[in-house]
Amino acid sequence: MLVSGKEILQEAKRGKYAVGAFNVNNMEILQAIVEAAEEVNSPVIIQASQGGLKYAGLEYIAEMGKLAAAQAKVPVALNLDHGTDFSQVVRCIRHGFSAVMIDGSQMSFEENIAITKKVVEVAHPNNVSVEAELGKISGVEDDVVVAEHDALMTDPDEAAEFVERTNCDALAIAIGTAHGVYKGEPKLDFQRLNEISSRIDTPLVLHGASGVSDDAIQKAISYGIVKINIDTDLRIAFSNAVKEVLKNHPDEIDPRKILGPAKSALKDAVKAKMELFGSVGRA
Numbered sequence: 001m002l003v004s005g006k007e008i009l010q011e012a013k014r015g016k017y018a019v020g021a022f023n024v025n026n027m028e029i030l031q032a033i034v035e036a037a038e039e040v041n042s043p044v045i046i047q048a049s050q051g052g053l054k055y056a057g058l059e060y061i062a063e064m065g066k067l068a069a070a071q072a073k074v075p076v077a078l079n080l081d082h083g084t085d086f087s088q089v090v091r092c093i094r095h096g097f098s099a100v101m102i103d104g105s106q107m108s109f110e111e112n113i114a115i116t117k118k119v120v121e122v123a124h125p126n127n128v129s130v131e132a133e134l135g136k137i138s139g140v141e142d143d144v145v146v147a148e149h150d151a152l153m154t155d156p157d158e159a160a161e162f163v164e165r166t167n168c169d170a171l172a173i174a175i176g177t178a179h180g181v182y183k184g185e186p187k188l189d190f191q192r193l194n195e196i197s198s199r200i201d202t203p204l205v206l207h208g209a210s211g212v213s214d215d216a217i218q219k220a221i222s223y224g225i226v227k228i229n230i231d232t233d234l235r236i237a238f239s240n241a242v243k244e245v246l247k248n249h250p251d252e253i254d255p256r257k258i259l260g261p262a263k264s265a266l267k268d269a270v271k272a273k274m275e276l277f278g279s280v281g282r283a
Helices: 005-015 027-040 050-056 058-071 086-094 109-126 156-166 190-199 214-222 232-248 255-277
Strands: 019-023 044-048 076-083 099-102 129-134 139-141 144-146 170-173 204-206 225-230
Touching (some): 005 019, 019 255, 044 058, 050 076, 058 076, 099 109, 129 156, 190 214, 214 225, 225 232, 232 255
Parallel strands (some): 044 076
Antiparallel strands (some): 139 144
C-alpha cells in the first residue's frame, strides 16, 4: 500500500528502528526492493534521484512505483531523492509521489529555510511528506556534487531552528558520511548526532550509508536515525551479478537471463539491509 513517508518514519521512530530508502532506476530494481520487503515483512521507501528520473522518466518511475505499492502487502512510500528544483518537486507531487526531498543544503541557511517552507506548503495539503537537508554531505549523488572540503557538519542549534521554522517531516544531517564509494573507513560524529537527536523530535535521515560498517549503522540508529539511504551497495550487487553471468555465458543475449540473477542478488542485498536496520517484521 502507498503511504506517506511521514507515516513510515513516525512508526520507525516509535519502534526505535530504521527504514531503508532504496534508489530505483528500472523495473528489476523496483521489483527486487518491494519483493524483499514483502518477504521479510518490512516497510520500505522506494526513491528516485534526479539522475534516475532522467534515465527512466518521471512518468515511468511514478507509475511503476505506484503500481508496486498498490500491489504490495507492506507499507511503501514513493520518494523523490535530492530534489533541488521546486518545479520538479511539484511535478513529482502531481504524479503521485507520497514523499519528496528538497535539498537546499547548497544554499544559505535562510534560503534553505525559505525553499523548504515553500515545498511544505505545497506538499502537506496533498498528504505528501517533506525531507530537507541541513549540512553538506560530500561525494556525488547524480547531479549533486559536494567536495570533501566543502562538506559541512550539521549544527545542532541550526537543526533545532530549521525544523521549527520549516515544519519539515524529516531532516537529513551531515555527520561524516559521503555519497558514492568510500576511499577509507568513514568516521561518524555520534556526539553530534546525539546532540541533534536530543534537540528535535523530527525523524533524522542518514545519507551516504553504503559502505558504513554495520556497527556504525546500528549505533546511528540507537542515537536516533530512522531513515537510511542506500544506493551504491545496490549498484554493486546488481552489476556484479550481471558481470558474473556474462563472464560465464559470454554469448547470452536474453535480457531476462542476464538481469534475472542481478535482480535476485539485489533482493538479497536489500534483505540484509532491512535485517541490519531492524525493520524486519515491522510492516
